Amino acid sequence: MRHFSMRFRGILRSNDAQRLGGWLSDAHRSAIYAMQRFIRTLRRHIDAVRNALTERWSNGQTEGLIDRLETLKRAKYGRASTELLRARMLPLRVPTEHIL
Template sequence: MRPREKLSPRQAAELERVRLACPDITEACNLARAFSDLVRNRRGHLLTEWIRQAERCGQPSIRSFSSFLRQDLDAVTAGLTLDSSGAVEGHVCRVKLLKRSMYGRASFELLRARILTPR
């Protein structure tokens, strides 16, 4: 799944030989590279078109993957277009850790004070 420009000449020749021998692999490889490009370059706006192409593919596993993506299309598109929510997830994890560590031991006021206290 490396970009073509990062393949060695031997790898590129071998890939081309396999692609010529099996058209199904060519189709699957093209779709996989297109999806990889969507993810690497965060092009969520092109996802619905990729899903349409994948649904017409002859490979059952790719069709299954595309239908899985379609089930939660809004979330997948957001993940491919919006900035990361890593900082928010880190705070949520911290709050959950504090809640678990204080369960049954202290009052809500103390929990609130610990959550609002900067690290």
């Protein structure tokens, strides 16, 4: 499993979508059940995987903010008002003029 994981990591780091097909075939033929499940999941989302390798754009920052908001909502168990969530999510407003 380590061998397949390291190969996959190399494909991700090199952004080489050409090597992805061979890796998928090799990993699927392995006798490792967890790897076969992972390959089935990747194949269901193969367009997104290829785009992640070939495109320079990422929605990682957006996903991080969404995860943060969901964590806050879970922490409040639905009892937080929208005002409280807004106060926790938005930065503090700093006055534009300094008082000396």
